Amino acid sequence: MINPIEIESFSQKISVQRVLGKVVGSKQFPTVIALGGIHGNERAGVNALLKVFETIRSEKISLKGNFYGISGNINAISQNIRFQNVDLNRIWTKEQLLKLYLEEDDLDEESKEQKEIYHIIKNILETEKGPFYFLDLHTTSADTQPFITISDSLNNRKYSANFSIPTILGIEEYLDGPLLTYINEFGHIALGFEAGQHDKEVSVDNCVAFLWLALVAAKCVRKKDVVKYRFYKHSLSMFNETQDFYKIDFKYTIKPFEEFKMIEGYKNFQEIQKNELLAYSNNQELLAKFDGKIFMPLYQKKGDDGYFIISRLSRFWLTISRFLRKLHMHNILKLLPGVTSQKKKPHTLIVNPKTAKFLATEIFHLFGYRKKVLKKGKLYFIKRDRKVSEFI
Ligand SMILES: [Zn+2]
Structure with missing residues (x-):
């Protein structure tokens, strides 16, 4: 086991270990599994999980279902970096997991973390009762209002509709090996939650609000037992973008050794126009290929997703696709x-x-x-x- 660490995060001294908390509910189903800090510089989720478990304990809130909190890249969290050798949220493939078995003694930092997380998840899935809900808590380098990312399955869409925030469909088509895509392959519900900018305290508050709403929506805890439910609901829905579903139209991938510089000041979901100057690649201008909204512009050194362009999905498309699939x-x-x-x-x-x-x-x-x-x-x-x- 990777040793627990003590860090200062959002002016708080916290202890981070693999299992941040575990509560067994009276009915023992559903089971909600939330992860924080799979990217080590995104600590808000870890702080929030510890807070929620503390509230459950101090206010003696009784849960119906089970609730687990798991920390992600502990080694990277201790250094406040996204990852050490490889992005822990880009290696969830069958080939990589097989490697964990074959090269047991010679694993790099992230593979060691992955192995522990994998076994904990597997153990929960084998011993607890479903349905299972997975929540993965993130923050972004650019300023943003909270949003959700999901693989486009109907059960994910239905669960995500419980939150009054934008949902981005199909991001897995553009990313290799995120944990939630792997989880989805086994039919479980899995939501990624992006709470706000990495270092803003409000990101912790947003994660706390999201976790409570998610526990209620999964019927893991009764709404009446969450005293601040209305406050949480309100605090997540007071942003500009309403609860719409978006599709990704374009992703700019940064190539190895490329010098990429995003134009300063872009906010997530900001409207952009065709031919607008978005970034520089090796001092060459990168212009928007079409109108839309900018999404996840990169303002940090690590990571190779430069930016995305997204657009709103119509109600018509959502309804038609739901019927086609149901039939x-x-x-x-x-x-x-x-x-x-x-x-x-x-x-x-x-x-x-x-x-x-x-x-x-x-x-x-x-x-x-x-x-x-x-x-x-x-x-x-x-x-x-x-x-x-x-x-x-
Ligand atoms: Zn992240």
Whole structure:
């Protein structure tokens, strides 16, 4: 086990260990598992989790379900850095997890952290009762109002609709190996919560508010037992952006050795126009490819997602896609020329790039498929909606 650490975070001395808290509820279901600090410089989630467990204890709040708090990259948290060798939130793939077994003695810092987190999650999934709700608490380098990120499955969407804040769909299509995408593959509900800027105290308050609302929405705690419920609800919904769903239209990826500099002062969700100067890459201007809203502009050294451009999804699209998926209409896609599926991988469609060009990625999104991977000249689309299966 990685040793617990003592740090000063948001003017508080806190002790960070792998399991930050655990409460067994009277009914023992559902089970809510919240993570803080998977990025070590994002400490607000850790502070918030400790606060919530302290409130449960001091106010003797009785829970219906179980509630776990887990800390992320303890070594990076102790140094207040995003990660040491590799981003702990970009290595959740089957290949990497296999490596943890094969190279047991020679693991780098993040693999050691990953191994502990993996076993704790697996143990919870095997011993506790579902449904399981995973919450991953983050903060951002740019100033932002709180928002949620999810893989586009209907159960995630339904849970996310409980919070009066914007939700970004399908971010996993642009990121490799985030923890929540891995969790989603086994059919569990998983929400990423971005609370605000890394060093602002309000980010801790936002995480606390979100955790309580999330526990109530999951029916892990009764609303009447959360005295400040209305205050929490209000404090998260007083921002400009209302509870809309957004799609990602573009991501700027920073290449190795590239010198990237975002233009100062962009706030998350700020409107931008086509051809607006957004950043410099090796002293060359980077202009917006189209109108939209800027999302997650990068104002720190570590990380290779420069910025995203997002746009609002219409109610019409959300309703249609929900109906199509509920009626299992996605099977129609399999009948199209150039689209095949494998018995072994029922959630994957293998698509001839020519067909994909004709059909447009949007169609696959509508039916609940995400993440194109080009392998041996074929595109792979993976369905996000799925039944709960054994965690491996
Ligand atoms: Zn983060």
